[in-house]
Amino acid sequence: MKVRHGEYLAIMGPSGSGKTTLFNVIGAIDKPTRGKIFIDDVDITRLDAFELAWLRCRKIGYIFQTFNLIPVLTAAENVALPAVFAGRSQSQAVNKAKELLTLVGLGDRLNHKPSNLSGGQQQRVAIARALINDPQIILADEPTGNLDLRTGRSVIDLLKNVNEEKNVTVITATHDLKMMGISDRILYLRDGKIEREETVADIELKRAAASDEQTL
Amino acid sequence: MGQAKSDQVRATTFPITQALRFGFEDMRARGTRTRITVLSILLSVTFMVFLSTMASIFAVMTGQAATVQTHYFLLEIIALLVCLVGVTNTMLMSVTERFKEIGVMKCLGARDRHVVVIFLFEAFILGILGGCGGALAGLAAGAVASGLQVGWALVMQVPLQEYGRHVATGVFTAILLSVLGSLYPAYYVARLRPVEAMRHEL
Numbered sequence: 001m002k003v004r005h006g007e008y009l010a011i012m013g014p015s016g017s018g019k020t021t022l023f024n025v026i027g028a029i030d031k032p033t034r035g036k037i038f039i040d041d042v043d044i045t046r047l048d049a050f051e052l053a054w055l056r057c058r059k060i061g062y063i064f065q066t067f068n069l070i071p072v073l074t075a076a077e078n079v080a081l082p083a084v085f086a087g088r089s090q091s092q093a094v095n096k097a098k099e100l101l102t103l104v105g106l107g108d109r110l111n112h113k114p115s116n117l118s119g120g121q122q123q124r125v126a127i128a129r130a131l132i133n134d135p136q137i138i139l140a141d142e143p144t145g146n147l148d149l150r151t152g153r154s155v156i157d158l159l160k161n162v163n164e165e166k167n168v169t170v171i172t173a174t175h176d177l178k179m180m181g182i183s184d185r186i187l188y189l190r191d192g193k194i195e196r197e198e199t200v201a202d203i204e205l206k207r208a209a210a211s212d213e214q215t216l
Numbered sequence: 217m218g219q220a221k222s223d224q225v226r227a228t229t230f231p232i233t234q235a236l237r238f239g240f241e242d243m244r245a246r247g248t249r250t251r252i253t254v255l256s257i258l259l260s261v262t263f264m265v266f267l268s269t270m271a272s273i274f275a276v277m278t279g280q281a282a283t284v285q286t287h288y289f290l291l292e293i294i295a296l297l298v299c300l301v302g303v304t305n306t307m308l309m310s311v312t313e314r315f316k317e318i319g320v321m322k323c324l325g326a327r328d329r330h331v332v333v334i335f336l337f338e339a340f341i342l343g344i345l346g347g348c349g350g351a352l353a354g355l356a357a358g359a360v361a362s363g364l365q366v367g368w369a370l371v372m373q374v375p376l377q378e379y380g381r382h383v384a385t386g387v388f389t390a391i392l393l394s395v396l397g398s399l400y401p402a403y404y405v406a407r408l409r410p411v412e413a414m415r416h417e418l
């Protein structure tokens with residue numbers, strides 16, 4: 001399986017298809033029992049804890065279905081955290097955090113704790129957090145899973161925006177069909193194997209065929 | 217923004233000041249949990265210091281050194297065990313509650329030692345608070361209980377250093393047990409893969 005720089009890849013499949021496991025393993029947050037994974041020619045299954053921490057901090061940004069913000073920190077502090085691990089001073093980190101939060105539309109909620117934010121807002125904080133160290137890859141695990149239709153839509157738009165403007169590779173594991181319209185490629189998993197693959201071109205063909213059928 | 221520190225050396229860092237701040241924020245935000253933890257440490261230490269204080273006073277009364285009193289050793293051991301179990305259990309619960317949080321922090325770049333430092337610091341503070349409170353409470357309770365039984369004169373006869381020793385032992389024990397009690401679970405969870413830590417739903 002190969003992923004190109006700047007690609008927007010969606011991994012879809014029913015529960016138990018191995019979607020989450022694949023996702024976790026390529027995201028360096030779990031270890032595979034067999035096999036190798038290369039990010040920029042480096043086999044991440046052979047990295048030690050030191051290097052893994054660096055990878056997770058600097059190269060990859062994570063977004064989870066359950067947001068996973070630190071409850072005792074404010075939005076700005078949450079977003080700043082990865083930058084602190086990267087070695088920035090607290091003030092530098094918080095400044096950049098505030099910029100990012102304003103970018104995702106939460107400029108007026110900088111000092112709110114997660115318990116005072118809606119689901120959609122928490123997810124946007126999580127996205128800002130994932131972006132603070134200018135990662136090459138964003139991993140989003142069911143980012144819209146806990147959100148309503150409209151909020152989910154805006155989160156997807158945000159991700160697509162980031163993908164296009166900053167050329168960040170976005171890999172999502174998702175059930176959400178709204179992802180289909182904006183992904184460059186979709187991998188369908190079933191029973192632990194890749195069942196099929198669709199590219200933007202395929203999806204367009206499908207759509208064209210479907211609308212042809214309707215008119216007939 | 218200029219270069220980050222981790223551009224030169226590919227290592228993530230977590231300055232002590234940050235760990236301290238994080239620990240403080242955490243204890244402040246989880247006020248009730250913190251108070252219960254401190255209380256449990258405090259009670260264990262109160263018991264221990266109460267016993268040793270009483271023993272000192274009775275030593276003066278009977279002329280027997282505390283160590284010779286029949287039930288002394290047994291009671292002290294029980295006190296120590298009460299302390300050990302109480303504090304360890306409390307710290308274990310405290311750390312276990314935050315497994316998920318720790319998993320997330322590892323996704324953001326935290327290394328094992330960063331996680332352990334945060335918990336160690338919190339355990340230290342809780343140990344000091346519970347230890348000081350408990351030692352003083354135990355001393356007071358022991359002095360009052362003895363005073364009522366055998367008179368205040370005897371209470372005054374015990375040298376201040378001896379009382380001081382009991383207090384110091386109490387505080388030291390609290391800190392030691394607090395830190396040890398949280399060390400094992402903190403180290404355990406710090407070494408989990410992020411996904412494993414995050415899966416611990418509570």
